[in-house]
Amino acid sequence: RRGEMAKATQLIDNEVFRAYATYTAIVLLKMMLMSLITAYFRITRKAFVNPEDTASFGKGESAKKFLRTDPDVERVRRGHLNDLENIVPFVGIGLLYALSGPELSTALLHFRIFVGARIFHTFAYLIPLPQPGRGLSWAVGYSVTFSMAYRVLKTAWLL
C-alpha cells in the first residue's frame, strides 16, 4: 500500500502534467489578482456595495453616498467574470487533455497561447484597448480550450 501511495504523487513527474500545473497555477493566480484590483478600485473610487463596508466613513447619510456603482469597479468585475467563464473550462478540460497523452510540444503550445491570450485579454479590458483587441484575445483562448476538448473527446470517448 505504501507503494500505491507513492504513485499518487508521481503525476507531477510527467512533463505534460508539470506544464499543465505551471500554466494552470499562473492563470488562476492571474484570475485571483482581479479580486485585488477590484478592491483597489473600490477603495480609491470609494464605491462599495455592502453597508458594513462603509462604516469607517461614519454613519447615516455621510456613509450612504459611498454605496454606489463606479464604472472602473464594474469594468474590473466584468473582466473577473469573463475570467471565470473561460478559465474554469480551461482548467477542467486542460486537466483531461494533459492526461490524454499529448506531445509535450503540442501541449506547451496550447497552454502558452491560452495563458498569453488571457493575460492580453485582461490588459485589453482594463486599459481599455479598442476592439477587436479584447474580442480576438477572447476568441484565441476559447479556440485553444475547444482544441483541447476535441482531443479529450477523441481519446476518451465513452458515452
Add this chain to the structure above:
Amino acid sequence: RRGEMAKATQLIDNEVFRAYATYTAIVLLKMMLMSLITAYFRITRKAFVNPEDTASFGKGESAKKFLRTDPDVERVRRGHLNDLENIVPFVGIGLLYALSGPELSTALLHFRIFVGARIFHTFAYLIPLPQPGRGLSWAVGYSVTFSMAYRVLKTAWLL
C-alpha cells in the same frame, strides 16, 4: 522514471475516468456555448456594456444608445452564471468521484443524468419553458452532484 511518466497518462485507460472525461468535456463545452449565445444576442439586439464595443456604431450620442441592458441578453447571462454555479461543483466533485472507484454503470448513470439535466435546464431557461421545468432540471443536477459528494466523503474521509 520513464515508467512513472507513462503511468501518469494511464488514468485515461480507466473506463470510469473516460466516462468522466467525456461528460465533463461535453458539459463544459455546453457552458462555453453560453458565451457565443450572449454575443449573438448582444449583436442582434444591439445591447452592449463597454463603450469601446460600440465604437463601430459611430461616436457620441449615436453610439451611446447601444450601451443598455436587454432582457434576452440578461436571460442568457443568468443561464451562464447558473451553469458556473452548478457545473463547477460537478467537475470538481465528479473528478473525486471518478477516482473513488464506483461501478461504471453507476458512474454513467450519474454523469448522464447530470449532463442531460443541465442541457434541459439551458433550453428551459432560454425558450423559456413554464416553471417548474427549469427548477426541476436544476434540482436533478444538484441532487446528482450531492450523491457523488456523498460517495466521495464516504470513501475518502480524512478530516
Add this chain to the structure above:
Amino acid sequence: RRGEMAKATQLIDNEVFRAYATYTAIVLLKMMLMSLITAYFRITRKAFVNPEDTASFGKGESAKKFLRTDPDVERVRRGHLNDLENIVPFVGIGLLYALSGPELSTALLHFRIFVGARIFHTFAYLIPLPQPGRGLSWAVGYSVTFSMAYRVLKTAWLL
C-alpha cells in the same frame, strides 16, 4: 490493462489526496448551499427575476410586482459569486498541490484553514458581521491558495 485500470483509482489511497478530496467536497457543498439560501430568500421575500417564476402569483400587474431585487437576495448572491471567485482557484491549485507531494500535516493545515475561513466568510457575509471580519476571512483563504500555488510552481515549474 486491468492492472492499469486498478491504478487509476489508487489516487484515493494517498492520504494527502484523501484530505484534499474531503475538504474540496465540503467546501463545494458549502458553495452549493448558497443556491438554496438564494432560493429561500427569493421565495420568502417574493423577489424574482424571471417572469415565468412569478406565474403562480397570477397574471399581469399582480405578478409583475414580484419581479424586483431584494437586498437580502442580492447579499446571498454576492456571497455566492465571491465563493466562485475564491473556491475555483482553491479546487484547481489544491489538486495540483495535493499531487506535488506535500507533508500530510502541512497539507491538512492548508485545507483546514481555507475551508474554515470560507465558512466564516459566509457567516460574516450573511449575518452580516462588522468589517474587517469578512475582509480578513477572505484574505486568509486567499493567502492559503497563494501558498499552495507557490509550492506547485516550485515543484512543477515547466514553462
